[in-house]
Amino acid sequence: MKTLEIGEAYIKRIGDKSRLCSNISWGDRARTLWFEVEREYEECLCTERIDGFLVALLPFAMIENLNIHSMGCVSERLLYQIKTILLPSLSANIPEFHFIDIDAKSDGRILESKNGVGTALSGGVDSFYTVLKNMNTETKGFNLTHLTYFNIMNHPQWQGYGEDSSRDFSDARINYVKPAATELGLKLVTVDSNFDLLYHEYVLVTTSTFRCFGTVLALQKLFGKYYWSSSYSFSQFNFSDDIAFFDLLSVQCVSNENTTFYSTGSEISRLEKTAYISDYAITYKYLNVCWMNLYNCTSKCDKCKRTMLALYGLGKLDRYREVFNVDEFYRNINEYLAYLLLKRINEKKKQSRFYDEIYQYYNAQSVKIPKAAKVQAIKLLWIYKHKILEFIQALFNRGTMESGKPL
Ligand SMILES: [Zn+2]
Numbered sequence: 001m002k003t004l005e006i007g008e009a010y011i012k013r014i015g016d017k018s019r020l021c022s023n024i025s026w027g028d029r030a031r032t033l034w035f036e037v038e039r040e041y042e043e044c045l046c047t048e049r050i051d052g053f054l055v056a057l058l059p060f061a062m063i064e065n066l067n068i069h070s071m072g073c074v075s076e077r078l079l080y081q082i083k084t085i086l087l088p089s090l091s092a093n094i095p096e097f098h099f100i101d102i103d104a105k106s107d108g109r110i111l112e113s114k115n116g117v118g119t120a121l122s123g124g125v126d127s128f129y130t131v132l133k134n135m136n137t138e139t140k141g142f143n144l145t146h147l148t149y150f151n152i153m154n155h156p157q158w159q160g161y162g163e164d165s166s167r168d169f170s171d172a173r174i175n176y177v178k179p180a181a182t183e184l185g186l187k188l189v190t191v192d193s194n195f196d197l198l199y200h201e202y203v204l205v206t207t208s209t210f211r212c213f214g215t216v217l218a219l220q221k222l223f224g225k226y227y228w229s230s231s232y233s234f235s236q237f238n239f240s241d242d243i244a245f246f247d248l249l250s251v252q253c254v255s256n257e258n259t260t261f262y263s264t265g266s267e268i269s270r271l272e273k274t275a276y277i278s279d280y281a282i283t284y285k286y287l288n289v290c291w292m293n294l295y296n297c298t299s300k301c302d303k304c305k306r307t308m309l310a311l312y313g314l315g316k317l318d319r320y321r322e323v324f325n326v327d328e329f330y331r332n333i334n335e336y337l338a339y340l341l342l343k344r345i346n347e348k349k350k351q352s353r354f355y356d357e358i359y360q361y362y363n364a365q366s367v368k369i370p371k372a373a374k375v376q377a378i379k380l381l382w383i384y385k386h387k388i389l390e391f392i393q394a395l396f397n398r399g400t401m402e403s404g405k406p407l
Pocket residue numbers: 289290291292293295296297298299300301302303304305
């Protein structure tokens with residue numbers, strides 16, 4: 001079994017930015033990985049521990065079946081939790097993740113810290129819920145002090161746009177959320193990194209969570225607490241290659257002596273979060289759920305359609321005219337409602353129930369779904385089934401031509 005060597009962390013200055021770097025190697029391959037911040041945050045980059053690199057590299061090492069060795073130091077609590085809880089649990093339940101060993105020194109001393117409280121501001125429903133829920137609370141030590149945006153594989157179609165394409169998307173999104181952070185009165189900390197290059201061929205939902213946790217730990221001298229916005233509720237906890245389903249375990253295991261992670265928003269459903277944020281005017285200007293485009297596409301991607309359908313059911317869609325093409329939605333409302341009906345049938349086989357929740361809410365609130373939308377759904381279902389039949393037929397025909405005999 002090969003070993004992934006993680007070098008000790010060091011700082012390198014590039015222009016007015018500062019990078020936390022580590023030289024890594026495995027087999028005959030080697031590269032330098034880095035997290036880059038504005039110079040003012042250089043003092044918060046953690047050179048005393050390799051925690052950030054270790055956590056961000058966990059999916060890579062487990063998928064590639066590489067033991068980890070380092071001459072650097074790991075936080076004691078982190079090393080214990082990863083070795084005794086996280087690794088055995090993941091390798092026993094997720095086929096892609098192998099059980100690996102980690103050989104490194106540990107240190108349980110607390111580092112000097114700014115004790116900030118942070119969370120990501122992507123502009124989506126989950127992140128806005130976490131932000132708005134954790135400002136001006138009675139528990140002062142838990143009120144947000146910083147918002148973050150990381151260049152961590154933000155674009156789901158990034159593989160089609162070249163190796164390091166997420167940076168352009170990320171930079172554009174940073175410019176989009178900057179004024180929102182200013183209006184909220186919070187500092188925005190942006191982090192660039194080159195982990196995209198290492199993870200270029202890997203599945204987003206299997207690796208991104210730990211890469212974000214690693215990025216926070218690279219700045220563990222800035223963050224005493226970090227809120228991790230969950231996509232799913234606690235009741236949906238299970239082991240899956242979509243690692244967001246077990247956030248509750250992950251946040252426990254990646255917390256160390258300096259930074260405690262919390263899974264936020266898991267206490268309620270997506271629709272309830274949408275209802276909560278729709279009472280805050282800042283979301284009318286900055287809600288941005290689209291992963292396909294820089295701004296909400298309204299009609300092309302699943303997330304935009306789903307969010308609009310939820311807001312429509314809640315009676316709040318008209319508040320979002322600045323960020324969605326609401327008129328287009330109303331013009332084609334039967335198509336959107338047909339989409340809801342079809343997606344609900346499809347997701348019954350899956351773990352997520354976003355559309356079913358919206359549908360049940362429509363029923364409870366007597367939101368009408370016209371006959372025309374139901375007919376449209378049946379038509380779409382028919383077309384879909386017909387296409388599957390054509391596909392099967394083509395497969396058999398191809399088999400006949402290639403092999404000379406029927407399959
Ligand atoms: Zn979209």
